[in-house]
Amino acid sequence: MDFLNGLVVLANFVLIPATSYGAQLALGALGVTLIYGILRFSNFAHGDTMAFGTTMTILITWWFQSMGISFGPLPTALLALPFGILATGLLLVGTDRAVYRFYRRKKAAPVILVIVSVGVMFIMNGIVRFIIGVGDQNFSDGERFIISARDFKEMTGLAEGLAVRTTQVLTIVVAVIVVAALFWFLNKTRTGKSMRAFSDNEDLALLSGINPERVVMVTWLIVASLATVAGVLYGLDKSFKPFTYFQLLLPIFASAVVGGLGNPLGAIAGGFVVAFSEVTVTYAWKKVLGYWLPESLAPDGLVQLMSTDYKFAVSFAILIIVLLFKPTGLFKGQSV
Amino acid sequence: MSQSMRTPLLFGFVAVLFLLEGTTSAWIFSGSWNTALGILNMALISAIMALGVNLQWGYAGLFNVGIMGFVALGGLATVLVSLPPTPGAWTAGGGPRILLALVLGAATVVAAVLVQSRMPKGRARALSTLVILVGGFFVYRWVFDGGVGVVEAIKPANFGNIGGINPGGPDGFRDWGIITLLAWPLGGALAAGAAWVIGKTALGLRSDYLAIATLGIAEIIISVLKNEDWLARGVKNVIGLPRPVPYEIDLQNSASFVERAASFGLDATTGSTIYVKLAYMVLFTLVLLALLWLAERALKSPWGRMMRAIRDNETAAEAMGKDVTARHLQIFILGSAICGIAGAMMTTLDSQLTPGAYQPLRFTFLIWVMVIIGGSGNNFGSILGAFLIWWLWVQVEPLGLWLTQILTSGLADDNWFRVAMQDSAAHMRLFTMGLALLLVLRFSPRGLIPEK
Numbered sequence: 001m002d003f004l005n006g007l008v009v010l011a012n013f014v015l016i017p018a019t020s021y022g023a024q025l026a027l028g029a030l031g032v033t034l035i036y037g038i039l040r041f042s043n044f045a046h047g048d049t050m051a052f053g054t055t056m057t058i059l060i061t062w063w064f065q066s067m068g069i070s071f072g073p074l075p076t077a078l079l080a081l082p083f084g085i086l087a088t089g090l091l092l093v094g095t096d097r098a099v100y101r102f103y104r105r106k107k108a109a110p111v112i113l114v115i116v117s118v119g120v121m122f123i124m125n126g127i128v129r130f131i132i133g134v135g136d137q138n139f140s141d142g143e144r145f146i147i148s149a150r151d152f153k154e155m156t157g158l159a160e161g162l163a164v165r166t167t168q169v170l171t172i173v174v175a176v177i178v179v180a181a182l183f184w185f186l187n188k189t190r191t192g193k194s195m196r197a198f199s200d201n202e203d204l205a206l207l208s209g210i211n212p213e214r215v216v217m218v219t220w221l222i223v224a225s226l227a228t229v230a231g232v233l234y235g236l237d238k239s240f241k242p243f244t245y246f247q248l249l250l251p252i253f254a255s256a257v258v259g260g261l262g263n264p265l266g267a268i269a270g271g272f273v274v275a276f277s278e279v280t281v282t283y284a285w286k287k288v289l290g291y292w293l294p295e296s297l298a299p300d301g302l303v304q305l306m307s308t309d310y311k312f313a314v315s316f317a318i319l320i321i322v323l324l325f326k327p328t329g330l331f332k333g334q335s336v
Numbered sequence: 337m338s339q340s341m342r343t344p345l346l347f348g349f350v351a352v353l354f355l356l357e358g359t360t361s362a363w364i365f366s367g368s369w370n371t372a373l374g375i376l377n378m379a380l381i382s383a384i385m386a387l388g389v390n391l392q393w394g395y396a397g398l399f400n401v402g403i404m405g406f407v408a409l410g411g412l413a414t415v416l417v418s419l420p421p422t423p424g425a426w427t428a429g430g431g432p433r434i435l436l437a438l439v440l441g442a443a444t445v446v447a448a449v450l451v452q453s454r455m456p457k458g459r460a461r462a463l464s465t466l467v468i469l470v471g472g473f474f475v476y477r478w479v480f481d482g483g484v485g486v487v488e489a490i491k492p493a494n495f496g497n498i499g500g501i502n503p504g505g506p507d508g509f510r511d512w513g514i515i516t517l518l519a520w521p522l523g524g525a526l527a528a529g530a531a532w533v534i535g536k537t538a539l540g541l542r543s544d545y546l547a548i549a550t551l552g553i554a555e556i557i558i559s560v561l562k563n564e565d566w567l568a569r570g571v572k573n574v575i576g577l578p579r580p581v582p583y584e585i586d587l588q589n590s591a592s593f594v595e596r597a598a599s600f601g602l603d604a605t606t607g608s609t610i611y612v613k614l615a616y617m618v619l620f621t622l623v624l625l626a627l628l629w630l631a632e633r634a635l636k637s638p639w640g641r642m643m644r645a646i647r648d649n650e651t652a653a654e655a656m657g658k659d660v661t662a663r664h665l666q667i668f669i670l671g672s673a674i675c676g677i678a679g680a681m682m683t684t685l686d687s688q689l690t691p692g693a694y695q696p697l698r699f700t701f702l703i704w705v706m707v708i709i710g711g712s713g714n715n716f717g718s719i720l721g722a723f724l725i726w727w728l729w730v731q732v733e734p735l736g737l738w739l740t741q742i743l744t745s746g747l748a749d750d751n752w753f754r755v756a757m758q759d760s761a762a763h764m765r766l767f768t769m770g771l772a773l774l775l776v777l778r779f780s781p782r783g784l785i786p787e788k
Contacts, residue, residue, distance in 0.1 A: 042544040044401075099774060111399050111543040115708070116777055118401070118701060122770025125697075129763040246696075250555055253548045261544075305473075309563045316552035323537050323545060 001158070006291030008160040012149075018279040019272075020168040020237055023175035026271025027230035028248065029255035030182065030264055031223045037199035037262035038219040039100070041113035046227060046252065048124035051245035052091060053228025054235045055132045057084030058139045065141070073143035074170065077232055084232065089224035095120055096220050104216070121246075128242050137240040140167060167236040178229055179268060182222065186264065191218055199262065247312070251278065254315035258322050260329025269330060274315050282308045343716055343785055350723045357727075364734040370606065373613035375730050380620040381682050383722035386706045387627055387715060388674030393704075394713035394787065395640065396667045397647040399543060402534070402550030404699035405557035406672045409530055410523030410679025411689045412561060415568040417519035418577045418684075419500035420509040424490050431498045433483030434566060437476050444472025487566040497569045502578065513578040520623070520680045527676025528669045530557065535668040540661040546668075554696065561691035568689055575688040581615040584608040616685055623681065624719070627674060631715050643667060644713075697766065702729060705769050709776045711783030720785055725772075729765065736764040 028050060035043045043049075060080035064070070071079050099120060103113055146169055149161025186192040191214075198205040198215045206212060231245065238244075255274045259266020285303035293299075306313065322329060354372055361367030385403060392398040425431045448468045455461040488496045504512035530553060538549035562571050587593045587608035597607025634640050643663065646653040650660050683689050702725065710721020728735075744754040776783065 036544075042548060044547075099778075102778060109543075111397065111547075112777070114399060114544060114547055115704070116774065118704065119770045119773035119777065122697075122701065122766050122773065124770075126763055126765075126767030126770060129766065247555070250548075250552050253551070257545070257548065307563060309559050310556070312552065312555045312559060316549075316556055319549065319552060320537050323541060323549065327541050327545070 002291045005158055005160045006288045008152075008158055008162050009291065010288050012160070012162045014279050014283050016164060016168055018276045020171040020233075021279065022272035022275030023171050024230050024234045024237065024271075025248075025251055025255045025275050026268040027175055027178065027226050027233070028252040029259065029267035029271050030179070031226040031230070032252055032256045033259070033262055033264055033267040034219055034223055034226070036256070037264075038195060038215060039104070039113070041110045041117065042253065042261075044114060044117045044249065045121040045124055046223075047246045047249040048121050048128065048242075049088065049092065049224070049227040050231030050234070050248065051128045051240075051242050052124050053084050053088040053224065054231035054240050054245070055128050056087040057081055057228065057232050058132065058137055058235070058240060060084060061139050071142060073166070075140050075142045075167070075236055077139055077141075077236060078170075078174075081228065081232055085225045085228045088228045089221045091124075092220040092224045093217055096216065101216075125242065125246065132242075134242055137235075139240065140236045142166060165237075167233070171233045171237055174229060174233060178226065182226070182264070185222075191215075195219060250312055251275075251315040254319040257319055258329055260331045263329065263331045266329050266331035273330075274318055277318055278311045278314045281305045281314050282311050339785065339788065343720075346720055346784055347716075350720060350727070353727055354723075364731055364738055370609055370613065373610065373617060375727060377613060377616050377620060377685060378682075379723045379726040380617065380624055381678050381685065382703065382706060382726045383719040384620075384624055384627060384678035384681070385675050385703045386710065386718040386722040387624075387631055388671040388678065389703050389707045390671075390712060390715060390718040391631060391674065392668055392671035393707060394715075394718070395635065395643045395647065396664055397543075398539075398664060398668055398671075399547045400550045400668070400671065401547050401696075401700055401704075402552075402554035403675050403703050404694050404696050405550070405554030406527035406530065406675040407679030407682065407699050408554075408557050408561055408691070408694050409526040410520075410676040410681070411683035412568055413523035413526050413676070414516060414519040414577060414680045414683040415574050415689050416500045417522055418502055418509075418513070418516040418579075419497075419574070420502040420505050422487075422490055422495045422497060422499035423506055425487050425495075425498045428486050428490075430483045430486030430490075430566075433479060434487065434498065435483075437480035437483055440472065440479060441476040444468060444476060447472070484564075484566045492565075492572075495569075496565050496572070497574070498566055504578075510578045510583075513580050516578060516580050516684050519684065520677050523680030524673035524677040527679070528673040531669045531672030532665070535665040539664045539668065551696075554700065558691060558694050561689075561694075568691075571692055573688060573690045573692075577683070577687045577689070579684055579687055580619065581612055584612055587611060620681060620685075623677070627677075628715055628719065635715065697769075702769065705773050708773060709783055711785040711787065713787030714783070714785050717783050717785035717787075721783065724784075725769075728768075732765050732768050736768075 028046065031049070032043060032046050035041070035046070057077055057080045060083045061075075061077045064076050064080055069079065070076050099116060100113065103116060143166050146164045146166055147155075147162060149163040152162040153159070184192075186196055194205065194210045195215050195218065197208070198210055198212065202212075205215075231240075234240075234245075234248070251274050255270035256267050257270070258273050259268070259270030283304065286299055286301070289303055290298050354376055357365050357367075357375065358369040358372035359365075359367065366372075385407065388406075389400065389403060392400050421431075448465050451461060451465050451468060455464065487498055490496060502509040502512050502515055504510070534546075534549050534553050538546040561568060564570060565572065568574050584605075585608075588604045593608065593611075594604045597604055597611075600607065602610070642653070642658060645656075646658060646660050646663055654660050703722075706721040706725045707718045708721070709725060710719065711717025740754075744751065747754045
């Protein structure tokens with residue numbers, strides 16, 4: 001019984017939150033890695049792209065709510081999501097036309113594109129703050145729990161409760177659907193194959209008649225969808241605040257680098273590696289160990305390896321370890 | 337227009353902006369010398385940061401987005417130097433225990449590195465590294481937590497930190513303000529140490545990796561400052577740091593100073609604040625000029641030519657026998673050290689350390705905008721950029737208000753568009769900076785005063 005109780009605590013505070021957080025990071029890292037693969041630079045504006053997509057979705061959610069439209073037990077934001085993606089897609093393609101295309105044609109060094117993306121980050125950040133302000137926005141509605149802690153206790157008779165929030169399950173389900181769709185697109189469709197060809201060998205792809213502008217446009221549209229979905233899921237799960245989204249850049253980059261920049265499969269693995277390390281390192285293990293260890297060995301302290309304030313340090317440490325020992329990432333990425 | 341004419345003209349233009357700020361209250365100017373000097377002092381510090389970034393970016397093409405972290409380390413140095421040791425922190429064994437823990441932590445890392453480099457590759461090596469790291473971590477935490485507990489228990493409302501090395505003691509430390517000057521080089525040294533760690537791991541790989549790693553270290557330094565209360569009181573902030581210039585209140589109480597101020601037509605309050613700001617200005621200008629002289633000498637030396645050769649063609653430079661990664665590491669450390677010096681100076685100017693005030697936008701990206709707009713690769717350009725952009729950064733809000741008033745002057749007072757525009761003037765800073773950066777990169781990538 002003690003073992004089960006410990007397991008429930010572990011699932012409640014580590015496994016489930018880390019899985020949904022990992023799914024959000026994976027979606028974010030997929031966007032970064034796709035841009036890296038096709039356009040060959042690290043996009044610093046990605047966090048703010050997520051913030052922009054979420055802002056748009058929130059606005060439309062509010063509009064729907066004011067008209068009385070709802071999605072039953074699911075959050076209304078899911079209905080608004082396509083419109084948010086559309087707006088973000090327009091913004092990203094527009095940005096590409098106005099800003100990035102010039103440097104692409106000039107074949108500018110990647111580091112110049114990184115600096116340009118910093119400029120874009122400023123502007124998007126300004127736009128988001130202009131539209132929705134700097135404060136916290138909570139836009140989650142619908143059913144809050146699938147299983148609440150009390151129901152779980154009554155059902156199983158265990159001393160510990162397991163709460164599964166709708167947004168957590170939703171995150172995982174949506175992430176699986178999006179990732180499946182993305183891999184189907186990359187592997188089965190003509191456009192997806194041309195994207196992969198372009199990423200592998202640009203010159204050869206051009207030689208075989210692939211239109212680079214089209215590839216780039218499709219990439220931005222996919223990135224817009226991924227970023228908006230990631231942003232909205234994160235916002236539903238936690239809450240939306242522009243500065244938090246800027247700070248997400250670090251774990252997202254860490255995920256993409258761990259998996260190998262430019263490798264979509266790696267980005268997903270990286271997202272979960274980072275999320276699980278972050279949650280396990282900053283979780284206080286006292287309760288779980290109290291159940292699992294014999295009484296004489298039960299710990300006095302919190303058994304927390306690092307305080308939660310240092311969660312960024314975890315992503316960073318992972319990043320440094322990967323750079324030191326395997327700069328191409330776990331799955332072979334493109335870059336050294 | 338030739339560059340030899342362009343440089344003085346642009347500097348003259350910026351000087352006029354600052355003079356107008358001091359003399360006239362028309363348009364967006366405040367007409368107060370106090371404000372003008374306040375902006376100028378911050379501009380001088382920004383100019384030093386811009387010099388450091390220009391060293392990295394302009395000379396070597398390294399993209400450092402962690403300037404904020406190095407600046408904050410400089411600020412930490414100011415606290416660790418200028419405060420007196422907290423009574424009880426060292427005698428009760430807390431301070432020595434923390435030091436011992438830090439030494440143990442460092443020893444663990446060194447041992448792990450030694451094992452990695454000395455032992456033959458294989459399972460034994462991986463296992464012993466792991467054992468050393470995990471064991472070392474737990475020993476470190478045990479020693480460290482005990483020490484921290486002792487230190488943080490000392491009057492947490494006022495202290496709770498280890499203090500610094502000010503010899504004046506708790507009562508007389510304000511008389512030892514001059515020791516704060518020591519913090520400036522120490523701030524540079526701390527920043528250099530952090531830069532060494534980052535540079536060792538991220539340099540030699542793709543340029544993007546340095547950017548990502550520096551972004552990370554900056555966030556981590558800030559969270560350490562926020563959470564390690566024993567170090568500099570964390571978010572409880574340290575205020576009232578001693579300073580190397582006289583206090584306004586002492587000046588106001590001195591009869592001879594009041595007389596002198598009166599002879600300039602100033603009352604004692606205004607006179608004393610202006611005097612203090614002028615004193616800081618002189619100190620900062622001296623540091624800026626010294627660093628500028630060094631940077632210019634370096635740029636014109638064989639070392640500077642080698643750096644630019646590496647920047648322009650790494651492969652060719654490598655073929656000539658230059659160790660590109662080592663040179664990059666060297667210049668990355670130097671540039672970060674300069675940012676650390678500037679950070680220590682800034683905390684000295686503010687007389688306080690507030691970790692919550694370090695925002696990447698203000699301390700990292702703004703400096704980048706300064707360097708790129710001013711002219712990367714040219715020290716004078718970076719300094720000009722710092723003065724101009726800092727002035728704009730302060731003035732963009734009144735400027736934005738003025739613009740929205742003109743744009744919406746035809747509308748009624750409660751028109752929604754007018755209200756929205758006026759409310760958002762505060763967010764215009766971000767937008768303007770981003771736009772300025774993009775426009776300069778696109779249409780004048782070499783900046784206002786290009787590299788010769």
